[in-house]
Amino acid sequence: MIIVLKPNTSKENVARVEELIKRKGLDTHVVNGAEMTVIGCIGDTTRVDPKIFEVDSSVDKVMHVQEPYKLANRAFHPEDSVVDVSGVKVGSGNMAFIAGPCSVETFDQVLEIAKAAKASGANLLRGGAFKPRTSPYSFQGLGLEGLDILYKVKEEVGLPIVTELMSAEYLDIFEEKVDLIQIGARNMQNFDLLKQLGKVKRPILLKRGLNATYEEWIMSAEYIMASGNENVILCERGIRTFESYTRNTLDLQSIPVLKKLTHLPVVIDPSHAGGKWWLVDSMAKAAVAAGADGLMIEVHNDPENALCDGAQSLKPEKFDKLMKELTAIANAVGKTF
């Protein structure tokens, strides 16, 4: 941390600020310039809140040098993490292909989609049981009944399942039945929930908040990790921008950036990002070419009658064709799956 003092700060005040810094367990190094005085803070600044210094009347700015996260930081964990989702490995060259309907509707629907997706190469099954909806009047998902359907399909088809948790109330049943617990964009900074996720044994798929910066997103992963669960997969699902033609803007730069800053696997969700099925094909290819560790794609056998987000779902035959093309791209970038 670097603390820039206001011009013409007196020696007494410099000493006072140094004293304040030292009380937090940090060492100091003062740089006296013609137009400014700067104090370098030396030590573990991760655990010190910079706002404590900002408020001092002699302090002009506080600048970060170190990233504020530790457990998720690649600097302290240089190898890629590999997250094991009930036997499916994700990360470090192992790709997750998560497919399934936006919402769980019926057992037959999920079963049919799951079988087709598996045949096309998907290795994880997704389906929403609890749905976060902007309007209280929209379909809110089948809830526990939906979870049961997913679980039965998993037993029949043999694909581990991914589904969204919206409240700590259901954490026990999710831990029992769900192989990869998804936290949605709107709960990325539900800090209370994040802390509780640290206590479960299941891996977590942490979606990026609609306007989260990389650092905020990684800090939310850090919440889970610092609470005891280091099995976190990051999922980019589009950020809000001024463009309203697409639902959100997919940020594929997140792949190389997150791989530099963290060791966690990065999965891309092109279905939610654009909100249109005809964007999924090119964005899935782009994600694989850019080095993603996996994809999360909505597949529905009857999108025109889907209860939710049919507009962004691929039909099984389109998904099958896409998976074949993705194989060629993966080979071109030196990956196999």
Added chain:
Amino acid sequence: MIIVLKPNTSKENVARVEELIKRKGLDTHVVNGAEMTVIGCIGDTTRVDPKIFEVDSSVDKVMHVQEPYKLANRAFHPEDSVVDVSGVKVGSGNMAFIAGPCSVETFDQVLEIAKAAKASGANLLRGGAFKPRTSPYSFQGLGLEGLDILYKVKEEVGLPIVTELMSAEYLDIFEEKVDLIQIGARNMQNFDLLKQLGKVKRPILLKRGLNATYEEWIMSAEYIMASGNENVILCERGIRTFESYTRNTLDLQSIPVLKKLTHLPVVIDPSHAGGKWWLVDSMAKAAVAAGADGLMIEVHNDPENALCDGAQSLKPEKFDKLMKELTAIANAVGKTF
């Protein structure tokens, strides 16, 4: 709702889409133009999810005409709502002046600030017991101990209290002790929590999400109202923009817009918005001039040693001076308090 069909949609397909609309309980009216066919949907479209139509292969766009909210809508409730916070009325000319420290630290601290704030004209006391922090390593608030301190100060000073709830786990104790339950920006779309707030008897102070649109924000109020609790106060606290000099950008247009769209009271939090104490003065005045129903201002007796956000807190003497100036502005716009 207006549904625009793709160019050259066949009569059969127009009829099929009409049939689909009618199945949702709406009437239809078809407009055949040279370059487009449009279907007007007539009836209560609030409870119909437009995405169901978007996915149809003959549909180009679905356009909303009515707002998707009912209970919060001024069209169906023309008079201003007045929310009663344990005897303090807010709305329709009655102003809330909510003051207090960002975080509850000690009983003596809160007591001293509360007495000073009350003497200056504040009618509600704020203080954070549970603090949403981006980093798991930052001070997270005193929790239930902080709530107890607030409650004791309330009993001694006689100001109803406002504090943030972060988890449904503590809803019972908040209902018992807290006069106005605050929901923070990061939980504005924690839909599960919103539904549970519908069941409590205490009024809710609903802060705007960092990038929420007016409609999304009102829809979150609608969640609470539709679940049974119509006592909601909206609180603008700044939105994220590209400007990084200030923490957030205060959107004062929200005042006239929300007053047109809804009947709920609108309170402004200039302390969090800018994140700098020297912005509070001018923004508080602007908010009152623009017609806000109240202000939420951080006041701290020792900002330089505050555990959280001291940089945005006013000292009691500055708050006192500000309250006197606000009175002059309020008079100039025809309000008294």
Added chain:
Amino acid sequence: MIIVLKPNTSKENVARVEELIKRKGLDTHVVNGAEMTVIGCIGDTTRVDPKIFEVDSSVDKVMHVQEPYKLANRAFHPEDSVVDVSGVKVGSGNMAFIAGPCSVETFDQVLEIAKAAKASGANLLRGGAFKPRTSPYSFQGLGLEGLDILYKVKEEVGLPIVTELMSAEYLDIFEEKVDLIQIGARNMQNFDLLKQLGKVKRPILLKRGLNATYEEWIMSAEYIMASGNENVILCERGIRTFESYTRNTLDLQSIPVLKKLTHLPVVIDPSHAGGKWWLVDSMAKAAVAAGADGLMIEVHNDPENALCDGAQSLKPEKFDKLMKELTAIANAVGKTF
């Protein structure tokens, strides 16, 4: 400027970076910490491009300490600037009330509006002759004919005129006839035009770009000032945000922030910001309460038949009523006009 080196940078590389800095005319001061090495650059860093250092393989980050602007910087010019617009002083307590139609349509129209606006207290007349329009098929303004109309009205009514310049091609005629040359949001970073504005004698009204940060905006003023013309007035006209209900979001925090960072006058345009006439009243009051040096308000005698942006124009009688109310607010914040 502070340069943070990568962890474990060798002594040779530290020396090499120091050498690089010194070649740019700056002194250096090295801070060696356990986890980082930092070099403080001492001297006039305004004229050194930080990107030159960023690219060095030993450099991790370059952090600014000083603002990159000089002439516009309040630190070097502590008193408020007062800009003289053909006798109308703006800044340091002197307020500009700029009123008139969005587009110049006819001589009679502008004359009628100008007389009414003047009677209500406006001291500058606005009107668009050259109109920046998103579509090539929209009305582009009357051009030079519009400028002539404005000029004739000015001679008849005696109000100095403000109008937008879109191209250096017309700079001579603007310098001759226009009292305050407006540069629109879309040309805020038309650097070529900015340089040419430095050579004219007329003051410049520089609107904020749709997504300009304060620093970028001030740097555009600096372009004009560094080219020779220090008479710049800054005009906030709303920034683009995710909110689509209003055209843009008016950023009133810009008033106290710009007053702290620069010595230039700050004028607010509530008409363009919201794009709706019924937002003008409350936002104009808020701007005056927050300490603006002036307002720019669209007034039209027949908004329903205006050729451009009628939706955001006040009728003369509404403007008259507003001016009276603004007087009361101005008095409440200790200003008179």
Added chain:
Amino acid sequence: MIIVLKPNTSKENVARVEELIKRKGLDTHVVNGAEMTVIGCIGDTTRVDPKIFEVDSSVDKVMHVQEPYKLANRAFHPEDSVVDVSGVKVGSGNMAFIAGPCSVETFDQVLEIAKAAKASGANLLRGGAFKPRTSPYSFQGLGLEGLDILYKVKEEVGLPIVTELMSAEYLDIFEEKVDLIQIGARNMQNFDLLKQLGKVKRPILLKRGLNATYEEWIMSAEYIMASGNENVILCERGIRTFESYTRNTLDLQSIPVLKKLTHLPVVIDPSHAGGKWWLVDSMAKAAVAAGADGLMIEVHNDPENALCDGAQSLKPEKFDKLMKELTAIANAVGKTF
């Protein structure tokens, strides 16, 4: 265009609005619903400004159905356009690989880079002569001298050249010497310049504005096309988002969206978007996988001593390796080059 009237609009007012619409050369079709009356406007609405109706006291909303652009619209020009840049075809399967330094520095520098880039497969040479810089104190480019250097290298190496035009003042010399005239992000809505570009014979590379929507961007292309020059190539170069770790966020969804809405070629600039050389590799691959018609990549033989943006430049050997890998991706998506 669909015009939604306010609730309870009288028959007389409906008739009046219809009359207003008809005066603009459109037909009308009125839909009377229980809660709303809607008027469908039939005819060529591209040339009618919707704001004319918005202002009417009986009108609630005006909704667009047709896109506001014609010449750039794929609906009226279903085949891909192929733009010929002095013999290099771009679009419809023909890819542009534009490489070169950010700024032209010396003849030897540009020559060396050009030879290397050509050997690696680049078919167009870029280099900045006039540089748009946020600060008046930053290096502004060599200007006409830089243009001469580029032109001489072109004659020696045989690569057509691409460089940015910042002012109409130099349009003649650009038309003479530059094969593809680049318009930068900050001038995307310099409408005056766009109109003049319609009169030149050279093709135009139109970069997306920092926060332009797809529609605004296409409308700027439409300005050039409507003024007489239909040879426009669109170039995505990143949009501003809240993420500050990267300079901008590359929007690769722009590729499939623009290909659906327009027939113009789409080129991606991964160097400017991220602002870091180590992002270029993965984003270039992603762009090709997603179907881009070309790439614009900064290549510099000595990035550490580049006068501008060295941090985002690839060294020739890295560019060479990338081009080989891009070939594999292009083959995987069925393209050859």
